[in-house]
Amino acid sequence: MPQPYPLFTYTIMSLSLTELSSPLVNNEITIRPMRVEDLASVHQIDCLSFSLPWPANAFRYELIENPHSRLWVAEVEGCDGVGIVVGAIVVWLVVDEAHIATLAVHPNYRHRGIGTQLLHTALRECACEGMRSATLEVRAGNLEAQALYQRFGFEVVGRRRAYYQDNHEDAIIMTLSQLEAG
Numbered sequence: 355m356p357q358p359y360p361l362f363t364y365t366i367m368s369l370s371l372t373e374l375s376s377p378l379v380n381n382e383i384t385i386r387p388m389r390v391e392d393l394a395s396v397h398q399i400d401c402l403s404f405s406l407p408w409p410a411n412a413f414r415y416e417l418i419e420n421p422h423s424r425l426w427v428a429e430v431e432g433c434d435g436v437g438i439v440v441g442a443i444v445v446w447l448v449v450d451e452a453h454i455a456t457l458a459v460h461p462n463y464r465h466r467g468i469g470t471q472l473l474h475t476a477l478r479e480c481a482c483e484g485m486r487s488a489t490l491e492v493r494a495g496n497l498e499a500q501a502l503y504q505r506f507g508f509e510v511v512g513r514r515r516a517y518y519q520d521n522h523e524d525a526i527i528m529t530l531s532q533l534e535a536g
């Protein structure tokens with residue numbers, strides 16, 4: 355596991371402002387718990403990221419009604435100084451296992467380490483809550499996401515045949531067997 359970063363604020367070290375395709379005032383990303391006012395942005399990112407996005411009210415349910423859900427967003431500062439939500443992660447706490455329910459970064463903000471930082475924060479916080487392993491399903495063809503998970507130590511432990519309804523793609527099951535706090 356990567357070393358923990360201080361608090362919830364991270365800095366993209368390797369990007370200069372001129373390399374960014376979307377306007378950022380500085381190069382800081384804040385990872386923080388999701389709030390109700392984030393829901394519209396999170397739903398939009400979900401729709402841009404998945405061929406089978408969650409229903410519009412699903413994130414609201416997870417945020418407000420599901421006591422076993424933990425939700426974070428990634429926020430950057432726009433030109434006007436107002437925060438822009440550019441990514442989100444939802445994790446279900448199942449006994450002592452953290453199940454990554456969804457992770458997405460806005461297409462305009464990918465490849466800047468935001469997905470890594472969302473996952474890192476979620477795993478660290480879940481470990482602090484007593485989770486001892488983590489698991490997820492990912493499309494067999496989603497090699498980018500699989501590479502991200504592998505960097506955290508997730509390993510392929512199984513496959514669900516024709517799991518996804520839209521194209522009957524297989525799901526790869528990946529597990530991080532030893533989730534440790536710190």
Ligand SMILES: CC(C)(COP(=O)(O)OP(=O)(O)OC[C@H]1O[C@@H](n2cnc3c(N)ncnc32)[C@H](O)[C@@H]1OP(=O)(O)O)[C@@H](O)C(=O)NCCC(=O)NCCS
Nearest residue numbers: 368403457458459464465466467468469470491492499501
């Ligand atoms: C998978 C996903 C969340 C990754 O988000 P991301 O913010 O692009 O992830 P990261 O930037 O942390 O890492 C992705 C790549 O960017 C690279 N990267 C990270 N920081 C970087 C930086 N500062 N400069 C250049 N590249 C960088 C990483 O090395 C990584 O590259 P690699 O996979 O070729 O090694 C995103 O692609 C996404 O939302 N996809 C659609 C939804 C999805 O598939 N979700 C997962 C479902 S299981």
